[in-house]
Amino acid sequence: MQIRGMDTPEDKNSIDYRIGEGLARLAAALGAEDRGRAKEAGLTATQLAVLTLLEGRPEGMGVGDIARHLLVTQPTATDTILTLERKGYVAKLASDADRRASLVQLTAAGAALHSLAEGGRGSVSEAVATLAEGQKRALFEALITLIRGLQEAGAIPLQRMCISCQYFRPHSHPDPVRPHHCALVDAAFGDPDLRMDCRDHVSSDPAHRAATWRVFTQG
Ligand code: SF4
Structure with missing residues (x-):
């Protein structure tokens, strides 16, 4: 397909700009789904996002980390956690590493509410399911590349993806179907x-991540 115009994000005719518009539409749809789920559970979307974050981290997280992961301010994270604590969905405990700091953990009631709220597929997941296998793979690869770009630029915290993990060995097997380890x-x-x-x-550290990414993308 011939793309007309300069491909710069500022150029509204560029594919970069239109990809950004498409991503904004998806983000709006996902945001609406999150708000709907949260409302049914008697929560705000930020409160549900905190429960989701903590559900995958049984060791707990500091308030600053929670704020960074959700891309909200520290006061917003603090207020949200206080409300969740009052409702009995999270609890604070002293950190072993730093007695002055506290870690926020999900309570059993918080875990039960989270699993209720997260049940069922949303419309974005349903739309993804309609893609052909090749489209899904291309989208998945593009998402990994985009998320990596954002984390390496410092726009988002390091994500728990294989490409940034110490245990990941890309292309270490001759099998083209299962080349990674x-x-x-x-x-x-x-x-x-x-x-x-x-x-x-x-x-893994930045040098290891860069080397892993080179091997991963070069095959
Ligand atoms: S390499 Fe293994 S441990 Fe690391 S993120 Fe991937 S699956 Fe998890």
């Missing part, structure tokens, strides 16, 4: 199984 579970896997948010993820 997870050293934690000592198993081969393919691109569709790359994790976006793995609980066993251990962050």
Whole structure:
């Protein structure tokens, strides 16, 4: 397909600009779904997002980390956590590493509410399910590239993806279907199984991440 016009984000005829418009539409749809789910659970979207974040981190998180992951201010995170604490959905405990700091953890009531609120597929998931396998793979690959770009630029915190994990060994097997290796579970896997948010993820340093990315993209 011939793309007319300069491909710069400022140029409204550029594909970059229109991809941004498309992503904004998806973000709006996902945001509306989140607000709807949260409302049914008697929460705000930010409160539900905190429960979702903590559900995947049983060790708990500091308030600053929660704010960074949700891209909200620290006062907003603090207020949200206070409200959730009053409702009995989260609890604070002293951090082993720093007795002055506290970690926020999900309570059993918070976990139960979260699993109720997260049940069922939304319209965006349903739309994704209609894509052809090739489209899904291309979209998945593009998402990994975009999210990596954002985290390496410091726009979002490091995500718990395979590409930034110490255990990830890209293209270490000759099998084209399962070329990668997870050293934690000592198993081969393919691109569709790359994790976006793995609980066993251990962050690697920037030099290791850059080297891993080179091997991953060059094959
Ligand atoms: S531990 Fe998780 S994130 Fe790390 S390589 Fe294995 S599957 Fe990927």
